[in-house]
Amino acid sequence: MSDVLVLMEGIEKTFPGVHALKQCRFELRSGEVHALLGENGAGKSTLMKILSGVYPKDAGKIIYKGKEVEIPNTKAAQDLGISIIFQELNLIPHLTVAQNVFIGREPRKGVRFILNEKEINEKTQKILDMMNLDIDPRAKVSELTVAKQQMVEIAKALSLNSEVLIMDEPTAALTDSEIEDLFRIIRDLKKKGVGIIYISHRLEEIGIISDRITVMRDGEYIDTVPTKDVTTEQIIKMMVGREIYVTSEANSESSKNEVVLEVKNLNRGRAIKDVSFKLRKGEILGFAGLMGAGRTEVARAIFGADPIDSGEIYVNGKKVNIKQPIDAVKHGIGYLSEDRKQFGLMLNLDVEQNTVIASLENYSKFGWINKNKTRMDTNKWIEALKIKTPSLEQKVRNLSGGNQQKVVLGKWLTRDCNILIFDEPTRGIDVGAKSEIYKLMNKLVAEGKSIIMISSELPEILRMSHRVLVMCEGRITGELSYEEATQERIMEYATSRSK
Amino acid sequence: MGNKGANGKSLLRSDATQKLMAFGTLIVLVIVFSLASPNFLKFNNIVSIILSTAVNGVLAVGVTFVIVTGGIDLSIGTTMTFASVIGGVLISFWKLPVIVGVLGALAAGALVGLISGTIIAKLKMPPFIATLGMMMVTKGLSLVISGTKPIYFNEAKAYGKIAMGSVLGQIIPGFNIPNAVIIFLLMSVAASLILTKTSLGRYDFALGSNEEATRLSGINVDKWKMAIYALSGLFCGIAGILMSSRLNSAQPALGQGYELEAIAAVVIGGTSLNGGEGTILGTVIGAFIMSVLTNGLRILSVKQEWQTVVIGIVVIFAVYADLLRRRNK
Numbered sequence: 130m131s132d133v134l135v136l137m138e139g140i141e142k143t144f145p146g147v148h149a150l151k152q153c154r155f156e157l158r159s160g161e162v163h164a165l166l167g168e169n170g171a172g173k174s175t176l177m178k179i180l181s182g183v184y185p186k187d188a189g190k191i192i193y194k195g196k197e198v199e200i201p202n203t204k205a206a207q208d209l210g211i212s213i214i215f216q217e218l219n220l221i222p223h224l225t226v227a228q229n230v231f232i233g234r235e236p237r238k239g240v241r242f243i244l245n246e247k248e249i250n251e252k253t254q255k256i257l258d259m260m261n262l263d264i265d266p267r268a269k270v271s272e273l274t275v276a277k278q279q280m281v282e283i284a285k286a287l288s289l290n291s292e293v294l295i296m297d298e299p300t301a302a303l304t305d306s307e308i309e310d311l312f313r314i315i316r317d318l319k320k321k322g323v324g325i326i327y328i329s330h331r332l333e334e335i336g337i338i339s340d341r342i343t344v345m346r347d348g349e350y351i352d353t354v355p356t357k358d359v360t361t362e363q364i365i366k367m368m369v370g371r372e373i374y375v376t377s378e379a380n381s382e383s384s385k386n387e388v389v390l391e392v393k394n395l396n397r398g399r400a401i402k403d404v405s406f407k408l409r410k411g412e413i414l415g416f417a418g419l420m421g422a423g424r425t426e427v428a429r430a431i432f433g434a435d436p437i438d439s440g441e442i443y444v445n446g447k448k449v450n451i452k453q454p455i456d457a458v459k460h461g462i463g464y465l466s467e468d469r470k471q472f473g474l475m476l477n478l479d480v481e482q483n484t485v486i487a488s489l490e491n492y493s494k495f496g497w498i499n500k501n502k503t504r505m506d507t508n509k510w511i512e513a514l515k516i517k518t519p520s521l522e523q524k525v526r527n528l529s530g531g532n533q534q535k536v537v538l539g540k541w542l543t544r545d546c547n548i549l550i551f552d553e554p555t556r557g558i559d560v561g562a563k564s565e566i567y568k569l570m571n572k573l574v575a576e577g578k579s580i581i582m583i584s585s586e587l588p589e590i591l592r593m594s595h596r597v598l599v600m601c602e603g604r605i606t607g608e609l610s611y612e613e614a615t616q617e618r619i620m621e622y623a624t625s626r627s628k
Numbered sequence: 629m630g631n632k633g634a635n636g637k638s639l640l641r642s643d644a645t646q647k648l649m650a651f652g653t654l655i656v657l658v659i660v661f662s663l664a665s666p667n668f669l670k671f672n673n674i675v676s677i678i679l680s681t682a683v684n685g686v687l688a689v690g691v692t693f694v695i696v697t698g699g700i701d702l703s704i705g706t707t708m709t710f711a712s713v714i715g716g717v718l719i720s721f722w723k724l725p726v727i728v729g730v731l732g733a734l735a736a737g738a739l740v741g742l743i744s745g746t747i748i749a750k751l752k753m754p755p756f757i758a759t760l761g762m763m764m765v766t767k768g769l770s771l772v773i774s775g776t777k778p779i780y781f782n783e784a785k786a787y788g789k790i791a792m793g794s795v796l797g798q799i800i801p802g803f804n805i806p807n808a809v810i811i812f813l814l815m816s817v818a819a820s821l822i823l824t825k826t827s828l829g830r831y832d833f834a835l836g837s838n839e840e841a842t843r844l845s846g847i848n849v850d851k852w853k854m855a856i857y858a859l860s861g862l863f864c865g866i867a868g869i870l871m872s873s874r875l876n877s878a879q880p881a882l883g884q885g886y887e888l889e890a891i892a893a894v895v896i897g898g899t900s901l902n903g904g905e906g907t908i909l910g911t912v913i914g915a916f917i918m919s920v921l922t923n924g925l926r927i928l929s930v931k932q933e934w935q936t937v938v939i940g941i942v943v944i945f946a947v948y949a950d951l952l953r954r955r956n957k
Contacts, residue, residue: 183844204846219841221834223904232834232845235827242826 133195134159134324135180135211135293140189142175149175153189154350155343157293157324162315164327164335164356167345167368168529168561173328174216176345177295180326181213182206204233212286213295218278222271227253229270230285256284260314275420276307283314294318295326300334301556304419312338330558332361344368369561384596384610386410388446389579390462390548392431395440400426402603404440408548408581411574415594415614416583418623423603424583425467428550432464433457444548458487460548463541465534467553467583473537476526480518481507483525483536488544510539515565531562538569549573550581555589567593587616599623649949650897650913657917661924668927675805677916677923682791682812683708683871685915687890688897689819690863692911693856695894696823698836698903699755701857703744703762704864705886709879710766711737711868716779716878719787726786734865740766741861745854767884774880781876791873808870815866820908822859832856836903892939893918896946917942 135157142150150172157163165173178184180191182200190197193209200206206213220229227249228235236252238245253266262280270278279299286294300308315325315338327339335342336356344351344367351367390408395401400423408414416424429435431442433451442449444460451457457464466472474483484507485492492503507521514535518528525536534554541549551570555563570580570593584590590597597614599607599622607622661668687704694701715733718724724732740762747758781787790807797804823829831852834842843849872878897914899906921942925935 202846203844207846215844219838219844221837221841221845223833223837224830228830232830232842233847235830237827242828244825244827244830 132159133157134193136192137176137180138190138192140176140179140191141187142172142179142184143187148348150179150186150348152350153345153348155180156353157326159292159322159324160319161340162319162325162327162338164329164339164342165345166328166332166335166342166364167351171345171368172348173345174297175348177213177297177326177328180206180293181211181295183213207289207291210290210292211295212289212291212293214279214282214286214297214299216298216301218275218282220270220278220281223269225267225269226257226264226273226281226284227266229281230256230266230288232285252288253284256287260284260287260317262310275302276304276310279303279311280314287318291323293324293326295328297328298330299327300329300331302420308334332364335364336361384409384412386412389444390431390581391443391446392427393441393443395427395430395442396438397426397430397435397440398438400603401430401437401440404600404603404605406598406605406608408579410579411577412595413570413574413580413582413593415590415597416581416600417587417590417597417619418585418600420585422600422623424600425552426603427600428464428552428581428583431457432462432550434464458544458546461546462548462550463487463544463546464550465537465541465552465554467556469530469533469537474525474533477524479522479524480511480516480528480536481521484510484539484543487540506543507539510542514539514542514569529562531558531566534558534562534566535569547578548581549578550583552583553585554582555584555586587619590614590619591616601625650910650917650946653946654913654917654920657920657924661920661927664924665927668924673923673927675809677919678809678812679806679874680923681915681919682808683867683874684886684889684893684918685812685912686815686863686867686870687886688893688911688915689816689908690860690867691887691890692819692894692897692899692906692908693823693832694755694860695891695899695901696832696836696903696906697853697856698839698901699748699853699857700759700891700901701741701744701860702756702759702887703740703766704860704867704890705883705888706763706767706770707737707740707861707864707883708868708871708886709883710740710770711865712872712878713770713774713779713880715787715869715872716781717773719784720779720781723783726784726790729784729787730790730869733869734862737865737868738858738862741864742854742858744861745857748857749850749853763884763887770880770883774878776880778880779878781872781878787873788876789873791870808874811866811870815863816908816912819863823906823908828852828855828859833904836905838904889918890915892943895950896943898950900950914946917946 133156135155137153137155140150140153153172153176155176165177167173175184179186180200182203182205185201191200198209200209221232224232230253231249236245236248237243250266257264257266260280260283264273264277264280270281273281299311303311318325327335329335339356341353342356342359342364343353344364346368386409388407389410393405395404404427416427418424426435430437431451433453433456442451449456449460451460470476475486481503485503489498492499504521510516511518516535516539517532525533528536554566558566570582574580582593591614594614595611597609597619598605599609599619601623606625609618667673687708691701691704711733714736715729718732719726719729744759744762747753748755792806792808794804794806796810823832831842831847834847835849835852839849893914894911895901895914896917897907897910897912899910918939921939922935925938
């Protein structure tokens, strides 16, 4: 096997109140793809942020190409040849592709301070050509798709001559064909001897792309194994410390129940075209489709977050006029956004404040909040939803993704919402927490609530939905019952573009 | 979603609309006022409009850099005064050469900006609060240093020529455009080049667009922030010299209120208060809109109190128009 590129040993890191890393170890060889696995909060990202100079380590040593090094900041990491591509992409939206690629090391011309735009455009074009990508170096990053933005991040790393490339959840926002492109680029990099650290929750991908796997749990190093020697079940067991598998409780019972939500001929610009459907009591209605198919737009329209051009919405058989989210909430509709951090939570407020924020009038008299009552109810949901938090006063910012999602859910349940729209409910959530969310969804529909679930993960759609609607380019292109739904049929509808 | 044509072109188009809208407003104002009063388009009146734009314009151009970072500088008006008072002390009290006074004023402005920038970057204070504090500090210091009285430049005749003399008139006889106008235009060109062609400009946009990403790109965010506030302060120094040269005195009680007019000009010019977007040309047009309005209303004998009301309404409309444009994007 090839040489050891990076060796991290005895890494310790403590944040206020959290012992994030305990005696962690990690080894990367040149020319390998090394998957780093673990549930959210296991410490993967923290460990990688230490390697890339975002956080300083408290103790331990990093040996890079046989020499012990200190990496106090991102610049130092870059200089060594270590680049990280964050889950939340760190590009500057208002600048062009080339400007982003060369940020911080712009070539100058003439006088020291004048930038050489031509040179960076040419150099960036060369890198993009090498990667076989059709991206204009002069295009603004904000105008690119997420997939292309990701490629720009990789181009940036390549332009730095990185020998270590860390990718945190690189495929979270990509379609299958875009993932293919990414894998092609990763394989090219491997051949050139670049060591790649790959963090992902998608175990199928790990099996395809990685050579070795290191598993972490609760801030501790568990083991490193060659990918070909382990099964998915073994990995999951290592990650969660127990065996889990979510079983579907989907059945056709709900198809006889009364309709709680009906949408008729919904239209909004080019995003939503003539969408009509019914949601029944106790049903999980899956919305499948590719990114940008219009699923989120439909959800936002129903929730009153975006204005609609035309269409009617009926709740429990009565026509309702939903102009803003407050109208939707009054009719018992709750929306769990795909972007929890931006739309679902007040990150700087604590668990209790977030839980009751949508129902404050039920907890207050003349503007005074009844603290006892809010505390009691929040505790009730923490228990019912199994929210892992040290206290009611913990800021939501400090919770893991899965627990944040549960807090949003708690918020709508506190408000007595009977129609819940889950938009990508498990995005960026680890395996263990995923199954808990699934269980919660099953429990909620068993209690007579109804769920619309938008998801880009087909296994999730197939496993959880009682009925599946498929969207493509703003239209509903197909409806499949639980029995009829297969990966192939969904993909067929999802790509049946109109002429 | 169907917006497949998302490429550089559509963006260019929207940038162009922004500039066109501000510029269109300016043209409409000029047409309306010239129809309403024959005096409006006279050479002398035009020079007077540009002259009155100069001070506010230089301040606005400087603070554009700060606003592009997503920050704000409320101390520019009083920093301008502070710089002119320092110039006054050096020239009239200490009898130093005019050039020393000019350099002193520029240094004073830049220093105040640097201090604001340091407070914001190093102490992580919100720009609004940090510069509000600096506004009061500089206002107070100007009064203390000057002994609350205006400092006249009667003995240094050259100082008054900085703004009101005409180098151009000496080169091209009859073309007596005051230096202040030339300085304002030169400064605007320089600022525009700095914003679009230099690393400072690039990091300016980067900071306003995504500060965390900028930091993680290995850029010394603190250093650049401090430099940007210092640059804004330097422009305050220039404005202070223009102002005091024109009045032939440093007026320590003047200054407060200028910052809001300058910020209004920046916003009218289409620079987003959220940062990451903005042009110097827009700011210059914005500054002209403000002074054309003031001048035109005065020529039409609208009372000063009402002029202020009208300008306030214009600012609100300008920002609303900008919001609409963004929403449609």
